[in-house]
Amino acid sequence: MGDMQGREIEVETTNMAHGGESVARYEGRVVFVADAIPGEKVVARVTDDTKKSFWRADTVRVLEPSPHRRAHVWPEASVDRDPAGRPGGADYGHIDLAFQRDLKAGVLVDALSRMAKVEREVVVEALPGSTPESTADGTGWRTRERLHVGDDGRLGPYAARSHRVIAVAGLPLAVDAVREHAPLSERMPGAGTVTILAPSVGEGARLVIGAQKPTVIRERVGDREFRVDDTGFWQVHTAAPATLSAAVQDAIDPDLFDPKAANLDLYGGVGLLAAAVGDRFGAGLRITSVESDERATEHAAENLAEWLGAAVVTARVESFARGLADASVTERARLAAATVVLDPPRSGAGAAVLEPLAAAGPAQIVYVACDPVAFARDVAVLAQAGYELDRLRALDLFPHTHHVEAVGTFRRR
Structure with a gap:
């Protein structure tokens, strides 16, 4: 373990790497920076300095924002939250939709x-x-969401690049039926994982808890x-x-x-x-x-x-x-x-x-x-x-x- 872990560095990001992190250089070394957009100047906290060829870091403050930066679609993943408390699964959520595609x-x-x-x-x-609004803003498309049970029994997604469970108030990428049925405020100790899915045939959503035996559902195309199995692909x-x-x-x-x-x-x-x-x-x-x-x-x-x-x-x-x-x-x-x-x-x-x-x-x-x-x-x-x-x-x-x-x-x- 090097001595940079946890240190904050100021960097300018140049391009987007595969995997959702922007690329920057710090004193000649490549740094992969989460929650940044190419062309930004940010302060980033080093999270991994164990590799010789590159480091990883999380954006903690944006000094010069990209014109393509937007308020994050998932408020809990916003850049003004501590990186350790940001849920993973929407790593482009702070970027204008058209620019995401670019x-x-x-x-x-x-x-x-x-x-x-x-x-x-x-x-x-x-x-x-699933609706004109969700088409316009890129939300409301996930027919399946997998949540994990935290130490306190509450359900949530994992933090980015970690197995820490994050409590969230909503699931903006999910279709309405999944959002409505997700037991985000309940405690379900011992469940392990809970998958909420909304098949296209039938009403509403269903929960698959832990290693439950598969049930056959139907999907219309x-x-x-x-x-298809509710636990299947x-x-x-x-x-x-x-x-x-x-x-x-x-x-x-x-x-x-x-x-x-x-x-x-x-x-x-x-x-x-x-x-x-x-x-x-x-x-x-x-x-x-x-x-x-x-x-x-x-x-x-x-x-x-x-x-x-x-x-x-x-x-x-x-x-x-x-x-x-x-x-x-x-x-x-x-x-x-x-x-x-x-x-x-x-x-x-x-x-x-x-x-x-x-x-x-x-x-x-x-x-x-x-x-x-x-x-x-x-x-x-x-x-x-x-x-x-x-x-x-x-x-x-x-x-x-x-x-x-x-x-x-x-x-x-």
């Missing part, structure tokens, strides 16, 4: 340029919120309903399932699409994106959805039942991709004509999945990414394997946070 675009452009040597212009597209933004479905449909080049090929939906969850492909290309579609979570694949089998050519496989995507090398001659031909959709977790798909996948030679790959740096790394892996990034869109699925979603189409060189 910053996210910049992070994606920079990652692609640095890691994949791909130069692209990107515009981050806004999504509709357009005219279609999906079965579903997109959090109220408009995300429909927006991503449409984005994947648009990302597929119909000239390269063969409904009879060995089409794949990797990390398929409960079948949202496989169904999007099915809705675009019709009843004759053949597609295999691969997902490691057994409960999710049970639901996917039901959610995709109307497509006779849809198969659901419970497997780790890595092992499934490795197995493609053993395909028969006929299967190989069907794989070479295939469209592959993949929506990996934040860590990306990585070489262990993408190299055997690219070796099978599909006609096109549509990659849904929730982490720009992992995505850029994978763009480089695919380029090495003969696939270039053709179309790219970026979607603001997580307003007031640093997260951004990208949808890229790759085709064989």
